[in-house]
Amino acid sequence: MGEEVALRVRNLRVGFGMADPVVRGVSFEIAPGECLAIVGESGSGKSVTARSLLGLAGSNARVSADRLELVGHSVLGLTEPAWQARRGKDVGLVLQDALVSLDPLRPIGREIADSLRLHTGLGASARAARVLELLDAVGLPDPEMQVQKLSGQLSGGERQRALIAAAIALNPPLLIADEPTTALDVTVQAQILALLERITGAGTALLLISHDLAVVSRIAHRVAVMHDGVLVETGRTERVLGSPGHQQTRRMVAAIPADKPRGTRLSAADTPDPPSIPSTPRRPDTAIDSVPEIPPNNTVVLEAIGLSKSFRRPDGTRQLAVDTVSFALPRGSTLGIVGESGSGKTTTARLLLALLTPEHGEVRVFGQPWSTASEKTRRALRPGVGAIYQDALGSFDPRWSVAEILSDALGLGRQRRAPQTTARLTTLLDEVGLAATVLPRRPLELSGGQRQRVGIARALAGKPQILICDEPVSSLDVTVQAQVLDLLDDLQRERGLSLVFISHDLGVVAHVSDQIAVMRAGRSVELGPAARVFAEPQHPYSAQLLAAVPRLSV
């Protein structure tokens, strides 16, 4: 009976030091060839769970369980040498971001050969031969060339493949993958998922840890949703995603933007960002499923005409980061710019904000010259153009409190304590769903979602008509991302804002945009109405991106 499961966990509890346990009674099992995904937001305890299964929760961790069985053997209370004999052989681990998950000072061939060196009596040449086989098996082209390379010389996808090769070197019956695709571009992510699926197909049990329901739904047979140290819901993937039982699952399913029409609420009205309860509920609880379309208005507020910008590479040659990009943003609408890393999205954002000057082409704002104007003339127009950044924290002066940041943005000076200042600050915070209690705090002390709300409040302070949003939600948990996207949507409707929304995530962009520009290697390869690009992409690259978008494959 014990032979049927690769891993059996009963009532696992993990705590650190004197603090309350972070994993509070988790039970699950995985059969050979099965993929179980544990999905949860940051701080839910999913990574700690994964590490405890390898005896690697850390020296100050208190781990207890009723049963903890790896391929039929109890591993409870195993000594460190006994653990060492099992790790790599009975269970393999794949971590996020292989740039730092493989020793950057050693060639990847050595790293992969380590498991063989530790657990088999193979000689050096036999190990080398096996490493080549493994690299071939994980789909790295030219294995002979790659073994000598350092992890820093490989692309993100190649590194992740090498890391997987190292973990499966001894064909362990159980593979644990902790956020294996998180830092990767969507197309690469799809390839890595396919590789993992192939490995489970060969009979390996896979425990997949992720924050992203949509990603795991592609390959997981079963999904367990973790929240606050407990598995709140476990079941077949179709069932959990199709008819989620627990509130947290519903919240996470609802938050997935892909395939949801523009204007659909992503965050449930009953789940605000906990410490930031708005003083008055701004929106009625009647869940609006689809809101009336924004009245079309043909006034163009922002226009890019043949923008080009290049940078000098370290070797002296020039690289075009943005190559003849053109578009027009009508008032009250959203233009989504989507592309993978290095596609020139962020350079485009900086050109639009006139932080960079284009080499060719021009940006016009409200029909007036913008990129060609002097900074002095531009300054008069600047309040009309707001910006939201991916790294909200970095965009605030570390010495300033929220009150100082916002009163500075309102043009009130930052030291003023007048009652009307406080009143205006409170109103501004209210608009972004934050309570006045955050005013004396520094951004460093706020959560990611709160920081981004402060960033939005700062952008709104100048009463802008245009907002340039550069990856505004990519470092947030899905449910927080949903709240921020909903907030932007509300603000756009209330204020008639025109948005440029830049993201690597086509799912998000498709949800928020009226028009989409797909960027690749500095060029805008496709530009068209969102619905059309999403339904029938014209450019093969758009189609490829679209196919890779994480969505609920129910």
Next chain:
Amino acid sequence: MARLQLPVLRPLRRVLARLGGAVFVLWAVASVTFFAVRLIPGDPAQAVLGGPGSQASAEALASVNAEYGFDQPVIVQYFAQLGRLATGDLGRSYSLNLNVGPLVLSQLGGTLLLAVLALALAWLLALALATWSTQSGRIASRVGSALEIVAAALPHFWLATSLIVVFSIWLGVLPPISTGGALGLVLPVLTLAIPLAGFLGQIMRESLLRALESPFVLSARARGESERGVRWIHALRHASLPAISLSGWAFGSLISGAVVVETIFARPGLGRTLLNAVTLRDVPVVIGVVMIVAVAYILMTLLTDAVSRLVDPRLRLS
């Protein structure tokens, strides 16, 4: 092609660039010292002979004037000086009546020996302290950290005095002044090594901890690597990198420390020669020592770079 772009030639180009930089620094050091000496108030010949209070004889003044060409325009003197330096002629010490070049070279060996031994010992001490304090729990970590901070704050002259009191006067096991034997080296080397170990230890402990917590160590552990393997194959290599790049600075501060240590332990060497020359205002000797230290320091920096590249293959790529 104007640029050397063949891959074989790239390291050559780098070495040439570094050497060019070194020559520039040496030229600048020579120029700074040349013009600095001109800042000494009064007659330059008098200054060379130990300043206004030295009561140099008329013949001595005349010979200095002839040797340095003080009667000629400054610019001529400057190029003459550079020319002499280029041929290795560092002038003549007035207090010792010796040529500075051979004098300084004869003192170089003792100081280099001291510095190299101290650097090696400091590395050993720092490594031992860092390894011990990172694997023996919280209290060991606190104790290690406190020891390092105190060690780094110890002035050489006080440490040397205290070591002499304890080991030579109270215990009587080690000679208080250098007698030429190996035993005589123990206290001077300890004096130089302990404060340096404090600095290196702090850097190593921190980078060791950082490496031990990094995802690649977690990956290695997940492969079944033992604690010892994790340290020796992965962590220590990472931990040594910042300490290696610090070693150029360390060498410089050891040479500076040698001024004190050689004086206290009455060891012959560059440091003591320099201090004597400073006290007697024997300008040619001061310049000679400073130049040779600059050369040694630059060579040491080049060496640290080379070692860094050896340990960190990433540096060889870019």
Next chain:
Amino acid sequence: MSDLEVQAELAAQAAQPDRSGKSGRPRRFGVAETGAAVLALFLLASAVVPQLLAPGDPLAIDPLSAFQPPSGAHGFGTDESGRDIYTRVVHGTQYSLVIGAAATAIGLGLGIVLGTLAGMLGRVVDFTVNRFLEVLFAFPGLLLALLFIVIFGPGVATATIAVGLSTAPGYARIIRAQLISVRSAAFVEAATVLGRTRWQILLRHILPNTLAPLFVLATLGIGQAIVWAATLSYLGLGAEPPTAEWGAMLSAGRTYITSAWWMSFFPGLFIVVTAVTATVLGRSIDRRMRHA
């Protein structure tokens, strides 16, 4: 690299979030910080009102009680002329702190000028200043100070200036690096997007964020300057006996080291205590500023 840069680097790494996991706010006061604060108060009191802590005259000679080892009457013993070492050490705090502060002021002042020039005035100035600093770095440790003394002669004033000058390149390079990193920070761009002028950005963001770390630097630097100045005195190039300066006292004690170890031990102990206090306080301020 200079000693100062190494110090600053170590302080920065010590200010990293506690690795026990919880980053958050630092504890209110650790044992080391409390101890350092108490010692700093004691040293300040010794410098400002030495009579309060040691009522005697530091120069009072009493040949009958020369070379007394530490005892109830003379806690730290007496020197060759029967002067009370404790009294001298306490009164010497003034010299050391003033010399240390003056040298730091000189070094920091020059450093600010050079660092700001390099960091603000464009590539050509930056390149020139950088090469200049590189040349100065070829005189490691005390060598620059010794070169200065050989030109201007020994003495307290020249020793102080010499120490200040030899620390200046370190300050300059740190300030330049800080300026450059702040200037290209995301929050500076965000201020441009809000429509702030260059001057507003310079005054409100760049300068405060560049200058704030200087408190830490100065605290760390004073400790180092005191050690260097004492070293010069010890070598007979700074303050001279019978001045109650710590380095000079050690220098005087050197002759009697075989018989009267306390003459050397206690002045040196005060130097060590001062240097450790400066290090611990500097790091504590650094950590607080980063996480405040």
